[in-house]
Amino acid sequence: MKRIIVDVMGSDKGTEELVRGVLLATKELDAEYVLVGDRATIEAAASACELSMDRVEIVHASEVITMEDDPLSVTRTKTDSSMSVGLKLLAEGKGDAFVSAGNTGALFTGANLIIRKIKGARRPALAAVLPMQPPVLLLDSGANVSVTSDYLEQFAVMGSVYMKRMMGIESPRVGLLNNGVEEHKGTDVQIEAYQKLRSNPELNFVGNVEGNRVMFNTCDVLVADGFTGNIFLKTMEGMGKLMLKTMKKMFFANTKTKLAALMVKSSLKDVKKNFDASEFGGAPILGIARPVIKGHGSSDAKAFKNAIRQAIAFSETDLTAELTEALARLSAKKKAERAAEEKKEET
Numbered sequence: 001m002k003r004i005i006v007d008v009m010g011s012d013k014g015t016e017e018l019v020r021g022v023l024l025a026t027k028e029l030d031a032e033y034v035l036v037g038d039r040a041t042i043e044a045a046a047s048a049c050e051l052s053m054d055r056v057e058i059v060h061a062s063e064v065i066t067m068e069d070d071p072l073s074v075t076r077t078k079t080d081s082s083m084s085v086g087l088k089l090l091a092e093g094k095g096d097a098f099v100s101a102g103n104t105g106a107l108f109t110g111a112n113l114i115i116r117k118i119k120g121a122r123r124p125a126l127a128a129v130l131p132m133q134p135p136v137l138l139l140d141s142g143a144n145v146s147v148t149s150d151y152l153e154q155f156a157v158m159g160s161v162y163m164k165r166m167m168g169i170e171s172p173r174v175g176l177l178n179n180g181v182e183e184h185k186g187t188d189v190q191i192e193a194y195q196k197l198r199s200n201p202e203l204n205f206v207g208n209v210e211g212n213r214v215m216f217n218t219c220d221v222l223v224a225d226g227f228t229g230n231i232f233l234k235t236m237e238g239m240g241k242l243m244l245k246t247m248k249k250m251f252f253a254n255t256k257t258k259l260a261a262l263m264v265k266s267s268l269k270d271v272k273k274n275f276d277a278s279e280f281g282g283a284p285i286l287g288i289a290r291p292v293i294k295g296h297g298s299s300d301a302k303a304f305k306n307a308i309r310q311a312i313a314f315s316e317t318d319l320t321a322e323l324t325e326a327l328a329r330l331s332a333k334k335k336a337e338r339a340a341e342e343k344k345e346e347t
Contacts, residue, residue, distance in 0.1 A: 002031045002315050004308055005095035008045070009037035009064045009082040010102035012298045018101060019045040021304025026055060028305070031312050034095055036061050037082040061085040067297060071105025075113060083107060087114040090290050097311035099282065101295035101304060108143045111288045118320060120327030123147070124287030125155045126226070126294060127162060128233055131240070132215050137163050137172075138222045141283060142230035149192035150334075152176070152223050154327065156197055158286040159221035160204070161326050165319050167220075175209035175219030177228060183208065189225070197223070202329065211235075281306025284314055286323065291315050 004025075008018040015037060022033055032055045035042050039060040046053065063081040065074050075084060083102050087110045090098045100107050108126065117124055128141035139155045140147070147155075156174045163172040176194055178186045183194050185208060197205040209218050211232055224232065251261035281303050282293040291314040295307035 002096045002312050003034065003094070004031050004311050004315075005034045005036060005086045005089050005098045006308065007037065007082045007086045007098070007100035007102055008035050008042060009061070010066060010100070011295070012067070013101075013300060015041050016045040016048055017301055018299070018304050019051055020049045020301035021299070021308065022056070023049050023051045024301055024305040025308040026052065029309055029312055031055070031308075033057070033308075034059055034086075034089065036086040036089070037064070038062070059085060059089065065103050065106045067103050069103055069106060071103060071109045074103070074106050075110040083110055084114070087111060087292075090292070091115050096315035097291035097293065099293045099295060099304075099307050099311045101282075101297055101299045101307070104142055104294055104297070107292070107294055108285060111285050111292045115288050115290050115292060117287055118289050118324045118327065120324065120331050121158075121287035122154055123151045124285050125151075125158060126283050127159060127286045128229075128283040130214070130222075130233070130236060132217075134217065134220070135167065136214060136220060136222050137167075138177075138224065138229055138233060139286065140224060140226040140229050141233050142226045143285070144226040146227075147189060147225040149189050149196055152189070152193040152225070153196045153200065154287075154330065156200070156203055156205070156221060156223045157326050157330050158323055159223065160202070161322050162284070162286060162319065163220050165317055165322060166313065169220050171204045172220040173206045173218070174203050174221045174223060175206050175214070177214075177222055177224040177232060178208035178210065181208045181210060193223070200330075200333070202326070281308070282310050284310065289320065291320070 006022060008015050011018055034057045036059045039058055042058050061080055061082040063078040065078055065081045065083050083100055086098050089095055091114050123144050125140040126143040127137055127139040130136040130138055137159050139159050160172045160174060163169045178190050197203055206219055214222060251257050282295040285292045291311055293307050293311045295304050
C-alpha cells in the first residue's frame with residue numbers, strides 16, 4: 001500500500017477543505033496518508049469532517065508557508081513549515097509521494113533543494129493537464145519564467161514520456177506554444193527550440209501551435225516557458241468558468257429554457273466535466289527524483305482528492321526511471337552533436 005505525504009496547510013481554501021479531500025481519498029483510494037501541519041488545526045478539521053484516522057498519521061509542523069511568502073528565501077527560513085517537513089519526509093523515504101496545494105514557487109524551490117533533480121535534468125517543469133478532449137499536458141505551466149531552447153527540448157522529452165506512460169499515448173504529439181505556426185515566429189528562444197524539437201528523432205513534433213488551436217486536438221504535449229504557459233493556463237481556466245456561467249444563466253433564464261435544460265441535463269454534465277480542471281487535480285513536477293504533485297491553490301475537496309489520486313498513480317509507475325533514461329539519451333545526443341561540430345570546425 002502506497003504512503004502519501006500530504007501538506008494540508010497554506011492553501012486558499014484552508015485546512016478543513018484539504019482534509020475533506022483526504023477524507024474522500026480514504027473512501028475511494030487504497031493508500032495510507034501522512035498529514036503534515038499544525039496538529040491542533042488538523043485534528044479539529046478531521047473531527048469536523050469525521051475523518052477516520054485508521055490509515056492516517058499526523059506529523060506536526062509549527063510553521064506555514066503562505067502564498068505571499070518569497071519562494072527563494074522561505075524554504076530556508078521556514079524549515080519547520082508543513083511543506084518543508086513533508087518534502088524532508090519524502091526525501092528520507094518515509095512516503096511514496098508528496099502533495100501540496102501551497103505556494104507554487106516555494107514547492108518548486110523546496111523540491112529542487114530537498115528532493116533534488118533526477119540525473120540529467122537541467123530544470124524540472126510544472127506539468128499541468130489541461131481539461132480537454134483528449135487531455136493536453138502543458139509544461140512548463142508556471143515554474144520557470146525564463147528558459148533556454150535546451151530547457152524547452154527537455155520539457156518536450158519529459159512531457160512525451162509522461163503522456164506515453166500515464167495516458168497510454170504511443171507517440172505523443174508535441175507542439176511548441178507560439179504566436180504563429182511558421183518556424184521563424186517567436187523569440188530567439190522559440191526559434192532555436194523549434195529546430196531542436198524538429199531534429200530530435202524521439203519526439204513526434206508537430207510544429208508551432210497558436211493558443212487558439214490547442215483545444216482542437218492539435219497536440220498531446222504543449223511546450224512553453226513558465227511565464228507564457230501560466231498565462232495560457234489561467235486564461236483557459238477563466239474562459240471555461242465563463243462559458244459554464246454563461247450557459248447556466250442562459251438555461252435558467254425562464255421556464256422554457258429550464259425545461260430545455262432538463263432535456264439536455266446529461267449532456268451538460270459532460271460539458272462541465274470536460275472543462276473541469278478538478279478532474280485532474282494537480283500538476284506533477286517532472287524532473288524531480290521523487291513524485292511531487294502541486295494541487296491548485298484554490299483546490300476544493302474533490303480537486304485535492306484527485307491530486308492525491310494522481311500522486312498514487314505516479315508512485316505506482318517507474319516513470320522517474322524512464323524520465324532519467326530519456327534525459328540520458330538526450331544528453332548523449334547533445335554530446336555527439338557538439339563533438340561533430342568541433343570536428344567540423346577543426347577541418
